[in-house]
Amino acid sequence: MTGTHPLTGTIPWRLGFLCGLLAGCLCAAGGLHADEPKSQSPLGGGGQGDLEYKVEWSPGQERLAAIEVNTGRWRSVGPVIKGVKFTLEDGQGKRREDKIGPCDGEWEKAFEVAKEQSLIGISGRHGAVLDSVRFHFSDGKTSPRYGGSGGDHEYRLLLKGQAGQFQGQVxxxxxxxxxxxxxxxxxxxxxxxxxxxxxxxxDPAAGFSVTVRGAIDEEIAPIAGQLTTLFYQCYPALVERFENPKKPAARHITLTFKRNLSVPAYCTGAEISINVDWLKRRPDDLGLLTHELTHVVQAYPVSNPSWLIEGIADYARHRYGPKVQPGWQLPQRLTARQSYRNSYGVAARFLLWLETKHPKVIDQVHSRMQNREFSIEDFKTLTGKTVDELWQECVKDLNQ
Ligand SMILES: [Zn+2]
Structure with missing residues (x-):
């Protein structure tokens, strides 16, 4: 590696430490040189408004030590992203803070960046404003996802690379x-x-791939094609929302078409088995893929209430599945004769209602399940009401 110094011309990086003796030099002791080509990515999000912000650091001299996200409601939607505060640390451990955005909401718990982690990008969803953001690191881990579940569009800005080697730095x-x-x-x-x-x-689908195999005949081939298209539409969004920050979800999924299955579909790890006979009878039932892909991303390490697992999968099918799903929809009304324990669509409708009252609660119970922390009392802790009280309230609202 070489670098051009304004006073001395090109010097080998091993001599870079000499630069420290020269006033105004920006060389870093590690050999990173200030004249690496600089660029900026396009914006994730529409970028409306007149306010502009910039936060900058020198990768060789400072590291990103912590991130705090500011969230709150915007008009009637929310939470959305109102700003981000970055804590930067120099080689001596001295810290400074800088931020972007109006930051007129509430500060989420700070996310500490480990010394060996380096930031490689961001992802999230947006509509008119930035609905959510997540930070990605060189070791494959991510920050929690901040913000709300809204936003029709997805953005994903990640450095290209693999196995910890990336083409450039943030x-x-x-x-x-x-x-x-x-x-x-x-x-x-x-x-x-x-x-x-x-x-x-x-492209939100970059880095994702799918293999299709098994009993694919002339009748199934076009359906397999539609499922492949659906995979690229919904899987990045499911990963964006539900991925375990500590254990990245599979990027490559296999769809295996099988005969003589007793269920429409099921998932084991990163493989989804699909019942060919079922799809021949119900060629419109493409959303079953969204349901199974949600299970792939859930990857709960211990057992949890099945009504909640299946409820979240059907909730996700409703939100991220095909826009039009002939022959499938969540119930519009719920009655006292039913229970959230009916699972699937009933539980999903309950969760959809719950989200309007407590916008973060689905993500909170989901992440507690991924962290082996969930208990049914969490509903009370997170909303002030037990799950049965919430159900009764939900039925009252939806039994009109
Ligand atoms: Zn399921």
Whole structure:
């Protein structure tokens, strides 16, 4: 690696430490040089509004030590992202803070970045404003997902690379905002080894793939094609929302078409088995894939109430499945004769109602299940009411 110094011309990086003796030099002791090609990513989000923000650091001299996200309601929707505060630490452990966005909401719990982790990008969802954001790191782990579950569009800005080697570095953020919400967020990048940084691309499906195999005849082939299309539409969104920050979800999924199954479909790890005979009778039932893909991402390490697991899978089918699902929908009314324990669609309808009262609760119980922490008392802790009290309230609302 070489770098051009304004005073001395090109010097080998091993001599970089000498630069420290020269006033105004930006060389880092580690050999990272300030003149790596700089660039910035496009914005994730529409970027409306006049307010512009920038936070910048020098990758060789400072590291990102903590991230705090500011969230709150915007108009009647929410929570949305109102700002982000970055804590930067220099080689001596001295910290400084800088932020983007109006930050007029509430601060979420700070996310500490480990010394060996480096930031490689962000992802989330947006509509008119930024609905959610998640931070991705070089070790494959992510921050929790901050914000709400809204946003019709997905953004994904990640450095290209694998096995911990990435083509460039993140050196900051640029953002646009309205007076009370972020509307777009992007990365400031620097290259490495003299080459510009390369993003994976802003295509949400980048990095995901699917293999289709098994009993595919002429009748099933077009349905298999539709399921493949659906995979690329819904799986990135499911991963974005439900992935375990500590244990990345599979990026490659296998769909195996089988005869003589007793159920329409089931999932084992990253393989989904699909009942060919069922699909021949119900060729419109594509949403079963969204349901099974949700199970792939759930990957709960211990047993949890099955009504809640299946309820979340059908809730996800409703939210992220095909827009039109002939022959399938969540019940519009619920009655006292039913119970959330009826699971599937009934539990999903309950969760959908619950989300309107407590926007974060689905994600909270989901993440507690992934962390082996869930108990049914969590509903009371998170909402102030037991699950049975919530159900009764839900029936009251939906039994009209
Ligand atoms: Zn299921």
């Amino acid at each position: 050196r900051g953020f640029h953002a646009k905002a309205l007076s009370n919400a972020l509307t777009g967020i992007g990365l400031l990048l620097s290259g490495s080894d003299g080459q510009p940084a390369v993003l994976l691309t802003d």
